[in-house]
Amino acid sequence: MAVRDDVVTSPAAGRGDRAGARIELSGVTKRFLTPSGEAFTATRDVTFAVEPGQFCAVVGPTGCGKSTTLSLVSGLDRPSEGSVRVGGHEVDGITEGTSFMFQADALLPWKTVLGNVAMGPVFRGVGKKQAQAAARDWVRRVGLAGFEDHHPHQLSGGMRKRVAMAAALINEPSILLMDEPFGALDVQTKAIMQNELLTLWEQLRPAVIFITHDLEEAVALADRVVVMTSGPGSVKAVYDIDLPRPRGSVQTIRFEPRFLELHHQIWESLSEEVQRAYARTTGETS
Numbered sequence: 001m002a003v004r005d006d007v008v009t010s011p012a013a014g015r016g017d018r019a020g021a022r023i024e025l026s027g028v029t030k031r032f033l034t035p036s037g038e039a040f041t042a043t044r045d046v047t048f049a050v051e052p053g054q055f056c057a058v059v060g061p062t063g064c065g066k067s068t069t070l071s072l073v074s075g076l077d078r079p080s081e082g083s084v085r086v087g088g089h090e091v092d093g094i095t096e097g098t099s100f101m102f103q104a105d106a107l108l109p110w111k112t113v114l115g116n117v118a119m120g121p122v123f124r125g126v127g128k129k130q131a132q133a134a135a136r137d138w139v140r141r142v143g144l145a146g147f148e149d150h151h152p153h154q155l156s157g158g159m160r161k162r163v164a165m166a167a168a169l170i171n172e173p174s175i176l177l178m179d180e181p182f183g184a185l186d187v188q189t190k191a192i193m194q195n196e197l198l199t200l201w202e203q204l205r206p207a208v209i210f211i212t213h214d215l216e217e218a219v220a221l222a223d224r225v226v227v228m229t230s231g232p233g234s235v236k237a238v239y240d241i242d243l244p245r246p247r248g249s250v251q252t253i254r255f256e257p258r259f260l261e262l263h264h265q266i267w268e269s270l271s272e273e274v275q276r277a278y279a280r281t282t283g284e285t286s
């Protein structure tokens with residue numbers, strides 16, 4: 001497994017059976033041991049599915065177990081109870097054909113843009129020349145042609161995010177797991193990256209789990225939005241987003257009546273949980 005702060009690519013990425021990349025969580029409970037040795041329940045009985053090629057966003061209050069859920073799908077961690085299946089197989093170790101994108105955008109600072117993007121194929125054993133040719137193509141696809149020899153510190157935040165996106169997609173993953181990938185970007189850059197992600201996703205169609213605190217982002221991007229309860233997180237509701245594809249500009253779709261209707265409906269459900277989680281932090285009961 002190649003690991004960087006923002007991108008993890010499993011060795012078999014690109015060789016996964018795309019047609020079989022259905023993600024299925026069934027009755028998933030995850031407990032952690034606290035430093036004092038007590039069991040802490042992070043998620044309880046989480047059940048939902050992501051169909052092959054589907055874009056699923058997960059929203060929920062802070063600390064409800066979203067990242068924990070993602071790590072169980074990735075195979076980086078295992079459930080205490082319940083099952084996580086990908087393509088019909090129980091997840092056991094790093095899930096094949098999976099790429100990640102996280103909020104942190106720390107690429108390997110000593111490698112160039114091309115070197116960072118080529119890492120996935122190189123780790124898969126692809127020859128250097130072939131890996132570099134593929135990386136060059138992906139650098140172009142994310143709009144960074146001409147920046148191949150730059151190092152990460154010479155790029156803007158949005159450009160670094162593009163490098164991370166190319167590095168995540170170069171292996172043509174059947175599953176793409178994203179944990180607030182655009183959370184640290186300014187509003188305009190975030191919108192540009194959302195549009196670019198949608199364009200690339202429509203070309204490759206991996207199954208996506210996209211964690212975000214931004215409900216507008218979730219509705220604009222996803223086919224399905226899962227709302228989690230305050231911790232221990234379980235699934236409160238699942239909404240199908242019936243906005244047409246291709247979505248076009250995320251800035252424009254936000255003004256569509258159907259978008260506003262869905263957003264309002266989901267916010268009603270989400271805000272209850274956010275308030276419940278907040279009340280807990282302030283010591284109020286709910």
Ligand SMILES: Nc1ncnc2c1ncn2[C@@H]1O[C@H](COP(=O)(O)OP(=O)(O)OP(=O)(O)O)[C@@H](O)[C@H]1O
Pocket residue numbers: 032033034040041042060061062063064065066067068069231
């Ligand atoms: N390795 C661990 N050991 C102990 N507790 C953990 C561990 N990982 C996560 N937790 C706890 O599990 C809960 C869920 O954490 P998680 O990071 O999954 O939440 P989240 O919904 O992603 O939060 P946020 O929205 O703030 O990123 C938190 O209370 C967290 O402290």
